Amino acid sequence: MQRAFRQTGEWHIPRYDEAARTIARLAASGLEPIITRFIPDPAENGSWSSYYDRWHSMRLDPDDPIWDIELPGIEATGSVDLPTFSKWGQELAERIPVGEEIILTGVATDCCILATALGAADAGRYVTVVGDACAGQSDAAHDQALSLLELLSPMINVVNSDTVPR
Template structure:
């Protein structure tokens, strides 16, 4: 594959930095707290500062709670919040927020990301939680023919074990999905 837009490990395809759900709901103490959120946030800021323009997403609940989502929120009742609640705000120091793709689903892969990331181009995937929304988004994007690079130190999971297990699983999908450390992209 040849493309003169930028050079990557995917053969020269353009890179798109996608930042999944870096929101107050996952940073603050509470049921959905992600312990290494701040570490991932610092790495995401470094990637953004290196010239990769971020595409930000937000998990925003659907008040209708269609189908199994009602049972999901029965489990996490404290998160049954209005979509406009400040807990859903993006919290990512050092990264300019110029809008976001808002979805009530784990996967953020869909029409909006597909329009921004053409087939054959590379999605550099960062954010939270590795073992939920990162995994779901990576699978959807790979199924749709996008190269997915998951930046392990720019992601954080519900626990270190869950994070590591998910990265091991994603590595099985090479070459469609690859897992790298940020220093390989910051050179």
């Protein structure tokens, strides 16, 4: 939930604000968020260089304010920052034991949510994706990503925010 996806531009997510409101409501109900951020690696190793050739306007310094969290109602401190689509890695693995659940919300459903869900499931965590607390590059891309994730039940479950246990 970063400025890069909220503001107008190449990575704009049209339903960002809708997802942000749902995430804020979930956080207000007692769920404690772990904030994650996509932060580019200036080295652009391997295929990342070609990726940024396509998205040249996003070839920005990791400290650029475009990477700041924009999630009204939630204070973003101590984020997990990675230069990859998936935010699953050592830091989240240490916080969420094998066999436990991670609840995913955010953007983009068809990129970071999809990649993180797959990584966490591969690592033996149960994944719950809150569909209405996510948004994609388009409604079609969002729906397609959720449909793919639903195929992996019971490792990955897709739910609506009103069914998330608090």
